[in-house]
Amino acid sequence: MQTIDLRGRSLSTAEMLAAVPRATAARAEALATATAIVDDVRVRGEEALREQAERFDRVSGHAIRVPREQIDEAVAALDPVVREAIEEAIVRVRRASEAQVPAAATTVLGPGARIRQRWQPVTRAGVYIPGGKAVYPSSVIMNVVPAQVAGVGSIALASPPQEHEGGRVHPTILAAAALLGVDEVYAIGGAGAIGALAYGVDGIGLDPVDVISGPGNNYVASAKRAVAGVVGTDSEAGATEILIVADAGADADLVAADLISQAEHDEQASAVLVTDSVELADAVVARIVERATATRHAERVNAALTGPQSAIVLVDDRAAAVAFSNAYAPEHLELHLNDAAKAAADFTSAGAVFVGENSPVSLGDYLAGSNHVLPTGGQARYAPGLGAYTFLRPQQVIEYDRGALAEVRRSIVALAESEALPAHGEAIEARFVTASEPAPTTGA
Structure with missing residues (x-):
């Protein structure tokens, strides 16, 4: 990983952001490509989806609308241990999501004058579950549960057809959907899936949705931007990011492990350590070298950690670390500090904040109860992660x-x-x- 020394410098927000660049060029290119793909689906429907499946997923002749028997087979074949983990995650995410539904309220402005504030769920939601370098049953939970808690009555799920599964959606994805009661599933991937959910596809019985949620690569994130105004979307959850703020007392091995855990997702993943301790920085580098070479996806991890989007950033003190983190606004923020619980209040811009060495991002990815679909690319400055509120519309009812x-x-x-x-x-x-x-x- 590169080391960027910001000590002894008074930097503006723009200068801090320039120190660790994000992949803006890749995102700009992705937007043009994704827009063309979405438009093709809007105009040509199923024909475009089949051509895209053959081009991007290397499958053809598959059932785009997943038959019920495939879903049932996936549930029957699910590893009992994995099923137990999925069911526990559903319970935890449901409990945490229920806290995100605001209560109705009535404001009385005078005799006979009142406004009722209510929260209405959208009628139909579309959720996208990636299926490229990894399998994400956890993302099924993170997307479907908040929509159900919000009261959405109709949910369509899209996930890429898998070449090694004969054009089927990955069975673990199907099983997770079934355990949540979702049986409207489509074998569609990437930007084309976003276009199909937004505009609908008559030939496969897919009706348009009102809100689209779910993580994905830069093309999926860009496709959401392309359909903005046609449907609602969650934040553009692109390539994953982790920023760790650590002091001299942090465990270098745990910091290294957590940086690698997110670098494992994608070559474009961002892994950033901010610290005022040179000794810790050196120790983390040493542990990364050992751990990164031993992990299963070593090549992918190395590409992410050596990319321009990843770095160890040296700062003068805690205040500088706070300023950098709030300017960067990471998707995931971990605090490895001796007073992490107290310090958390100062870190205001992050998709999710993980406090202390026993609250790693991996916990949030699966069983913390929090949602792991979070804003990337600095959007955490103004956008929330996915929640029940994503599928709710506030309405004011006026009665005089x-x-x-x-x-x-x-x-x-x-x-x-x-x-x-x-x-x-x-x-x-x-x-x-x-x-x-x-x-x-x-x-x-």
Whole structure:
């Protein structure tokens, strides 16, 4: 990993972000490609999906709408230990997601004047589950459970057809969907899946959805941007990121293990350590060398850790570490600090914060109960991770009786006149003015 020394320098937010660049060029290229793929699906439907499957997934002649018997077979063949883990994760994520549904509230502004705030689920959701370098039954849980907790009644799931499975969706993905009661599953991958969920595909019985969620590569993230305005989407969860802030007392082996755990996802994964301890930085490098060469996906890990998006960043002190982390706004933030619980309040921009050495990102990926579909690319400055709220729409229900409307009658007419929209005021007056009752003047 490269080492970037920021000590002794007073840097702006832009300068800190420039120190560890993100793969913006790759994202820009992906957007153009993804947009073309989405448009092709919108225009040509099933024909485009089959051509894309042959081109990107090397499969043809497969059932795009997964038959029920394939789902049942996947459940029957599921390893009992894996099934138990999936079921436990479902319970934990469901409990945590239930806390994300706001309670309805009523505001009384006066006699006969009230506004009710309610949260309505979308009618239909589409979830995308990646299927390239790894298998993600955990992502099925993280996407489906919040939608169910929100009250979404119709859920469609898309995941790439697998060449080694004869064009079927990976059986562990199918089994996880079945355990959640989802039987509308499509063998569609990448940007094409996002386009299909957004626009629908008549030939395979896929109706358009209202919201699309789920992680993926840069093409999937870019496809979400391409369909923005057609459907709602969660944040663009692209290549994974981990940023660890550690002090001199941190365990170098655990820091190295956690950096490698996320580098394992993809060659474009970002792994960043921020520390004010040169000794810790050197120890982490040594442990990375040992661990990275021994892990199963050593080549992929090495590509990620040696890429420009990964680094060890040396800073002067805790305040500088906080400033860097909040500017970078990582997907995953780990705090390996002697006062991690107290310090967590200072770290305000991250998709999820993992406090202390016993709360690694791997815990959040599976069984913490938190959601692992999180914003990447700095979006954590303004966007949340996936939750029940992703599938909810706040609505205000306004109820005024005649007396309450009369209380604000003159003010509404005055404001309407000031905005040169007299018909707005006239709509109010129509409820009060009779042949024997003159309209009020705005100065009354």
